[in-house]
Amino acid sequence: MRALLITTLAGSSVAALAGGALGPAAPPAAAHAERATPVAEVVEDAATPPKAPGSLVAAPDLDRLPTVLQWKAVPRRCRRSRSRRCNGPRRVPEPVGKTEAFARALGLGTHQAAAEMIRTAPRWEWLDAAKRLGLRAPRLPLRWPVDEGRFGRGYGRGRAAGGPRHHRGIDFTAEVGTPVRAVADALVGYADNTVAGYGNLLVLIHGDGSVSSYAHLSAIHVFPGQVVRRGQQVAQAGTTGISRGPHLHFEWREGGEPRDPMDRFDRARWPEWMRRARPETD
Numbered sequence: 001m002r003a004l005l006i007t008t009l010a011g012s013s014v015a016a017l018a019g020g021a022l023g024p025a026a027p028p029a030a031a032h033a034e035r036a037t038p039v040a041e042v043v044e045d046a047a048t049p050p051k052a053p054g055s056l057v058a059a060p061d062l063d064r065l066p067t068v069l070q071w072k073a074v075p076r077r078c079r080r081s082r083s084r085r086c087n088g089p090r091r092v093p094e095p096v097g098k099t100e101a102f103a104r105a106l107g108l109g110t111h112q113a114a115a116e117m118i119r120t121a122p123r124w125e126w127l128d129a130a131k132r133l134g135l136r137a138p139r140l141p142l143r144w145p146v147d148e149g150r151f152g153r154g155y156g157r158g159r160a161a162g163g164p165r166h167h168r169g170i171d172f173t174a175e176v177g178t179p180v181r182a183v184a185d186a187l188v189g190y191a192d193n194t195v196a197g198y199g200n201l202l203v204l205i206h207g208d209g210s211v212s213s214y215a216h217l218s219a220i221h222v223f224p225g226q227v228v229r230r231g232q233q234v235a236q237a238g239t240t241g242i243s244r245g246p247h248l249h250f251e252w253r254e255g256g257e258p259r260d261p262m263d264r265f266d267r268a269r270w271p272e273w274m275r276r277a278r279p280e281t282d
Helices: 014-018 097-106 111-117 124-132 272-277
Strands: 003-006 041-044 151-153 156-160 163-167 170-173 179-181 186-192 200-205 211-217 233-236 247-254 257-259
Touching: 097 124, 111 186, 111 200, 124 186, 124 200, 200 233, 211 233
Parallel strands: none
Antiparallel strands: 003 041, 151 170, 156 163, 170 247, 179 233, 186 200, 200 211, 211 247, 247 257
């Protein structure tokens, strides 16, 4: 069995990770060596089927949602409240095993990490880990994330309460509980509901540094540090966060900048009016 060695230094400080250093991390100081989490992690090859839930590879069956061993607790302030600040109901998995330690060493899964992923380019450490896990640039066209879902709302400026507002992604029609699939191979960077408005949010980091986000989910079945494959079921559509009804909100970023995802999907999936308005060019 081929194994891959992740060489990111877990002894590097959170501050260093947040700074997105582009070079190798400096060795940890001797004074911190004993209490530092072991940084080098030997992980299974991404092509090797997992032996149990919580393995590096989320699931061997692309058409079945990965088993969740334990759901994260609902914050106390939200147990009896449905206010928008609670962003829920929260239904995301509790990370477990070596994969959880691997993600923690890289600084994945935190609110700070999510804020970076939807505003800036991914940190060097995350891209390095993705490449060492064998992840490459997404194959185009991207996999449609909802099998029976149709295009609902497009990318760009639109009307909203209070005036014009930029819609940073696209919406797919989907009933609550509809399986949501990964559009390409990726490393799970975030899976929680701490980002205001997005509800239960899943963020995936692809091998070329592009990032895909899946929002308003009713449940997420993968957690930070895991590897997911193109077309794999990873979550269920819902209406959490600021949402007017069940659907999947999908965003695509390159270099930290939002891009129109429809340009990355098969034109055969586009509505007829969109194909006429945006004729194919050579």
